[in-house]
Amino acid sequence: xxxxxxxxxxxxxxxxxxxxxxxxxxxxxxxxxxxxxxxxxxxxxxxxxxxxxxxxxxxxxxxxxxxxxxxxxxxxxxxxxxxxxxxxxxxxxxxxxxxxxxxxxxxxxxxxxxxxxxxxxxxxxx
Numbered sequence: 737x738x739x740x741x742x743x744x745x746x747x748x749x750x751x752x753x754x755x756x757x758x759x760x761x762x763x764x765x766x767x768x769x770x771x772x773x774x775x776x777x778x779x780x781x782x783x784x785x786x787x788x789x790x791x792x793x794x795x796x797x798x799x800x801x802x803x804x805x806x807x808x809x810x811x812x813x814x815x816x817x818x819x820x821x822x823x824x825x826x827x828x829x830x831x832x833x834x835x836x837x838x839x840x841x842x843x844x845x846x847x848x849x850x851x852x853x854x855x856x857x858x859x860x861x862x
């Protein structure tokens with residue numbers, strides 16, 4: 737733990753973390769699609785892979801959120817899937833980006849960079 741934080745009571749620290757988490761919840765929710773496309777762009781993945789990659793980040797989510805999002809992205813033509821047999825149970829749906837999904841990811845990355853630049857420039861000295 738950071739030395740300064742070691743003097744903060746654990747209930748206060750937990751409250752601060754919770755407050756920060758809640759404050760940025762809508763931002764994370766809006767960026768979840770971008771995060772999922774990024775995960776799948778690295779390699780084909782099934783839902784448990786995606787949840788695992790997101791679990792260690794601020795984009796941690798649950799199956800009840802991920803599955804509808806994957807279905808939406810598939811309906812919009814950004815993802816496709818293939819059923820594959822599993823040694824550990826039933827077949828799994830492996831998702832991959834389509835050309836449209838790859839293009840969407842590139843456009844979102846470019847727009848995100850533009851937003852960051854704009855926000856930084858708003859705070860720049862004149």
